[in-house]
Amino acid sequence: MVTATALEAELLELAGSVPDPELPVLTLQELGVVRAVRLDGPDTAEVDLTPTYTGCPAVEAMSLDIERVLRAHGMREVTVRTVLAPAWSTDDITPEGRRKLQEFGIAPPRVHHGTGPVPLALGPIRTREPETEPVRCPHCGCADTELLSRFSSTACKALRRCLACREPFDHFKEL
Amino acid sequence: MTATGPATVPATAALALGDDALVLSHRLGEWAGHAPVLEEEVALANIALDLLGQARVLLSLAGDEDELAYLREERAFRNLQLVEQPNGDFAHTIARQLYFSTYQLLLHTELAAGNGPFAPLAAKAVKEIAYHRDHAEQWTLRLGDGTEDSHERMRRASEALWRFTGEMFQPVEGLDADWAGMEERWLESVRDVLTRATLTVPEGPRTGAWSAGAGRQGLHTEPFGRMLAEMQHLHRSHPGASW
Known part of the structure; x- marks a missing residue:
């Protein structure tokens, strides 16, 4: 088990404080895309x-921004690795990130309950949760949208x- | 982009999957400025971007991504002939999307479940492909079960591309997948969509004598050379140019 040092934790916080280049209301930490910082x-x-x-x-823009911030904090060499596994999910967006998205006029993603096979639930059908909750309008909150x-200004919307x-x-x- | 993966990546498989994604991405990108409505232009460009991202990771596993994309000759590409087919009318593009995204979803679901070198990318890509597959399905239903004209166009498109669909299930060296089982599930899934779209499953053969597995061996159809000429022109004229 590798435990992060105090400096690593501090650098992780700094890297996470970088705003998303396309949705600057969110930080990379709120978006859930910075996984770890290690000192070599x-x-x-x-x-x-x-x-x-x-x-x-x-x-690429995120990587450059992270490098800049960490260099300004005394790091001489910063390498940003792109890691694919485990795959990012919209569930990685923090509650604060969701709130900011909504405030910005973007309906936040609904929270998944896992992917893959749907677990079987025994019991009367009426007690089951509805399959998906509605997407609410970020402006007036109405559920009728x-x-x-299927694809909007970016692939993720x-x-x-x-x-x-x-x-x-x-x-x-x-x- | 740097991607991490085990050192032993089967290059044949990385090229096959990477070229599928790269070539289809380029074809879809050709719709920019020409799609029937603005929303579709954006949708097709977004799908193309997803595929380009997958292509970059896969080609980087096999070598230098730019060299592989821009400096290989036609015979060195290992993509399926299906993905290099010209866009045709919108129905042709949708039929190509339906056939390919159904295949890609099945294949990447299998790869994601294993622990081979492609599992991390496949696990990520499968979530993106699910949206591509949904997009193709909704449009197939809308065109097939639409006006007389849209029905006729969707029928023609689904039949014209049918002969390129057999190649998808020729085993690729280095990919551990149940090809026969995937083919069965692919047929079932495509039949279900076409039937709901009031279309019938094409009756013609799914491969020709010359097209069975040909793209994977570097044999391509005539329009592919012209597509490559356009795709590679800038890089070949101005080596190393960047934005």
Whole structure:
């Protein structure tokens, strides 16, 4: 078991404080993409970054921003590694991140209850939770919204419209 | 982009999967500025971006991604002939998406469940592909069960590309998958969508004498050379150019 040193924890916090280049209301920590920071020497750091989508073009900008922040904190050499496993999920977005997305006008992703086979639940069907909760309008909170397009301004969002206030809005798709 | 993985990556398999993703990504990118509605332009570009991301990771496992993408000749590409087929009308693009994304979803689900060198990427990609598959299914239903014209176009497209679908289930060296089982599940899944779209499963053969496994061996159809010429032109004219 490797335990992070105080400096590693501090660097992790710094790397996590970098704003997302496309959604600057969120930090990388709130987005859940900075996995770890390790010290390979007194001033040599290695950062594990996971992409939201495999082809996310923001990864390069994120890496540069992280390098800049850690260098400013006295690191001479900073390497940002892209790690794919375990795969990032929208469940990795923190509750604070979800709140900020909503405030920014983007409907946050709904929380999954795991992927893969659906567990069998015995019991009367009426006591079961509905399969999926509705996507709520981030502007008026109405649950009556419709899908306009499965892909929106970025691969991670879908375009929807509120049937109450008629405003179109982005929905951060569950992944 | 740096990706981590065990040192022993089967290069044949990395090229086969990487080239599928790269070539289809380029074809989908050709829709930019031409799609029937703005939302679809954005959707197809986003799907292309997902595929490009997968291609970059896979080709980096096999060598230098730029060299592999921009400096190989046609015969060195190992993609399926299906993905290099021209976009055609929108129905052709959707039929190609339905056939390929159904295959890709089945294959990556299997790879993700194993512990081979492609498992980390497959686990990530499978979540993206699920959205591509859904997009293709919804459009197949809408066009097939739409107007007389859209039905006819979707029928023509599903039939025209049928002969390229057998190649997908030729085993690829270095990939541990149940190819026969996947083919069965693929047929079942495609039949289900086509039937709901009021279309019938094409009756023609799924391979020709010359096309069975040909793309994986570097034999490609005529339009592929022109596509590569366009894709590689800038890099070959200005080596090392960057944004």
